[in-house]
Amino acid sequence: MLVGVTALLTTASSVKHSQARRYAVSMSPAAWLRKLGSARYAILREGGTEAPYSSPLDKEFAAGTYECAGCGQAAFSSTTKYHAGEGWPSFWDVLPRAVRYRKDYQLIGEVRTEVHCSRCGGHLGHRFHDGPQPTGLRYCIDGLALRFIPKSGAGRD
Ligand SMILES: [Zn+2]
Secondary structure, three states, rough: HHHHHHHHHHHHHHHHHHHHHHHOOOOHHHHHHHHHHHHHHHHHHHOOOOOOOOOOHOOOOOOOOEEOOOOOEEEEEEHHHHOOOOOOOOOOOOOOEEEEEEOOOOOOOOOOOEEEEEOOOOOEEEOOOOOOOOOEEEEEEOOHHEEEEEOOOOEEE
């Protein structure tokens, strides 16, 4: 009996530990690279930034949903997409619980807010405070980190 309780406590504590540190979708770097290809991998798994004006999704304004290209979790809606003119797909809001945030010190002299997928941890882009109302936020997202799913019809990148 006592042994059973101890085993149960150990299990509960290790589950809690792994939830705090891991994502629901987790793979080795090699498996991610195979799944994503090198261009998407550089963004999603290494925190890279695609060249401005390089993504066709920058000019996509059809109705639909933008998923994380790493795990397929819905992240942004076309209803919050707007033309920011910066060269990356931009949104003024994010779908509930789709992303998490972290401080990003990559640029010297500027602390940015990094946006990553809450399900796989994939790097999506950054969040700034110079967006339009009603939020005043600008989610500046790499097109390679997204997959656009039109409301009707097949998905396209
Ligand atoms: Zn994801």
